[in-house]
Amino acid sequence: MNPGSNPRRPPAWRRYLNFWGADIVADVDDELRFHLEMRAADYAARGLSPEGARSLAEQRFGNIQNAREACAQIDRQQARAEGRAHMLVALQQDTAYALRVLRRQWLPALAAALCMAVGVSATTAMFSVADTLLLRPLPYPNGDRLVAVSTTHVGASSSIGVSSYLDYRDWRASQHSFDDMGVLGQTNFIMLHGEPRRIAASLVSATFFPTFGIAAELGRVFSDADDRPGAAPVMVVSDAFARQEFGEPARALGQSILVNGVARTIIGVIPDRWRYPSRGETWLPIETGGYSGFSNGVDNPSSRGNRNLQVFGTLRRGVSLDRARRDLAAVAAQLQRDWPGSNAQMTTAVTPMRDQYVGDIRGSLVAVIGATVLVLLISCFNVAALQLARASARTREIAVRTAIGASRGRIVRQLLTESVVLSVGGGALGTLLAVWARELIRRAVAPNTPAWMTFDIDGRVLLFAFSVSMLAGIAFGIAPAIRLADVRAGTALRNATIGSARSRLQRAFVIAEVAISIMLVVSASLALESVWRIKRIPLGIDPNGVVTFEVTMQSARYDQPAARARLVTQIEQQLHAMPGVIDVGAADRMPINGCCSQFPMVIRGQAVSKGHEPFVTGTIATPGYFATLDVHLLSGRTFTENDDANGQKVMVINQTFANKYWPNGGALGHQVNTGAGDATIVGVVEDVKQATIFGAPEPQFFRPYAQDPWTRAVFAVRARGDLAQVATAARHVVRSVDPTMPIFGVETLGAVFDEATLTTRSLSRLLMAFAGIALLLAATGLYGLISFLVQRRTRELGLRVALGAEPSRVARMVILQACALAAIGVVVGIGGAMVAAKWLAATLYGVTAHEWSVYAGAVLMLGAASVAASCGPARRASRSDPMDALRAE
């Protein structure tokens, strides 16, 4: 603007900005313009022409532009200073007022706060869990570059997780992507230092500790010289172990203790935070540690099939995961050609170490994050609907405040403050709930997390909870607040309803709630369906009522195979004599998660070139094994007491084995050599889920324990009554047979099965809880809306009844209205539900995104909820009395 020109009149809309603080420049212009016009009017009154008067007034004023800028600057500075102070005061006032209002209407306020608490607790707990799982650094110095390398079937979606020592050696020698690689096998050994005790022992290569970056806090870790056949037996222990056994770590150094009958010198102590596995106690060099995979000699090619070691690598700096994957895949491809028997169809998987801890959680994480966001949304919609529902009660108050001069902006701000106070209050409550919800969510996402991964509610989590509640309060408070502030003073004071606009908004909220509910209900049903399908997976055994426990026969007493066979028979007999015991059996490992000894196999009469023998899973079992686990016999027989060391070598195979090699039947009587001489197939049994309950069955054979007594035996006892008592009694039995023999791994097969289904069950439980909450919220929202609509139509309904309409027809009308609303919500939500289902189906076992029964069930459930929610209002409507209606007006 040129000095001397008239400040222009600002557009009218700019006044609205004054709700959020004055428009300083416009105000200054107004003030100056007023001055100039007054002065001009004075001059005009003295007889000057209008133009002359105006120009004289401007002349008299001097530099308008300067004055204008000077004023504006002063005002802006003041506004900034005042704004800060003012905002605090206003916030204080608004908050105090909001609290007063909320206290007066405490019931709806409490309902809204609880709603908010539910949403905030779910999201906060989720944030805490995801934060820890995805972001917390691993405790090892090389944690960021640490990867797990494992063997996997070509084309398989998940790795078998373990590898063989010979493969590891070849990978390590041929790779170009890692600073180093290390190998580790987890086992349990018996230690004699005082009482015989079973200890967690890890058999590791000398490269293992440097790969993790682990250094000893006392002494040293292994050198290459320690990890050679014939080297002096040494071991490394954890700080906790050293304290427990020797009082303090320094005293453990140089001590010698008996492990599996071998005196070992402790050469180093490592800090507890660097333990891997996280509950590890001792680490032994693999080549002197008595690793069972070396029973045929370290370099024997048949050892290549003994896949039960974990392999790790430290990525060379600057090498991407993808490059390492390609690098190792090339090495694996060479091994496939060199060792087709053990390595055909075998390649490698390289995964970041973090995944090793938390498992493959992407699927369940996405599902749970999605579900928690939906829960937050639905609780927000519900709070918004509740705010609207309070409209009737607030209409007069707001009209009065408007009438005595409160601006619309002031009222919106006040209402917004109320909704933020509500949501922050609810959020605080929700944060408390989150402590409990967190455990629920963690189990659904990653049931097996290491001990160092604690899930704390720290500052970040609190900040998150606060921000979420704050944002939710603002985002979902603004629409109701604006709607409420629009109350026209006149109409409201006459106590007319402000119905239609409000009910449109509330209708939208309720429809959104129904839409979200259907998504959650479909997801939960899908997860539940998956649990049911998992439970119906044919296991080939009956896991219920079976206790299992393990012993290892490693002392000199059991050097002779016959001694081992005798001991197992003896324990079996005594267990059988216990009250309540139905059957007893033993094997080298039990089904469900008993992975995996594989043996090269040659069928007599089927020519296979040396080194190309297929590897098949083998189990060594006693005669009682089949009856105890209820393995169904399809043809031939299972083992008897006569199938011992003196008897003819025999073998039982599973159905898949039989079908694969004898598709036309007639497997019985064939001779098969699995490394211990020819054995005759005497029976075919149903497939047993051996390594995992998921996945297709693989060929498996069973050989009599008495003909190949391993040092390890897992007993299975099927009994009636309390299985815990059976386990205690079994412990006594073993002690009476050999007092120095500890038993371990005591569990029920049912629990093992439950463990295998844990993730899916936890996920389904969580989703069901969420779906239940969503249904409840949607139903209350619907109830509130229908009640309101009925109330608004009191007169009409009353007249209808008075004019002879059947009360039941009126009730039906109301219920139909509720169902129609719900139907819109279902139509809106079903698309989202299908997307959710597609995501979930990728994670869940045995379900697709097109389980129509699930959708139908969800729709029915929503329908039932709508009917239930509208029953009360419908009954009220059918009892409408025209007199009441008229009086109410």
Add this chain to the structure above:
Amino acid sequence: MPDANVEVLRGTLDLLILKAVSWGPTHGYGVARWIEQATDDVLRIEEGSLYPALHRLQSRGWIDAEWGISDNNRRARFYTLTAKGRAQLRVEAATWTRFAYAVFAALEAPPRPA
């Protein structure tokens, strides 16, 4: 500008504004008019600095400003003296009076003894 008009010193302007406002709510033009009338048009203040002065006094909390309706039904910004402003007015008036007396006394004083 006529010769009779004295350039009003800034401190004096503040004092005059406070005094003008002390009679009751007044808009800026009213302040200007009052000063003109009260001083018989001798102190013709520079209006370009009147408004920044008003805003400065307001930001110091000596006067309050509020939008209201003028006698001729126009929207105008009215200023009122605050309690703080009233105290300030007393102090400044006293100071100014002492100052004026001192200058006046000096002007009236006998010539310096030789």
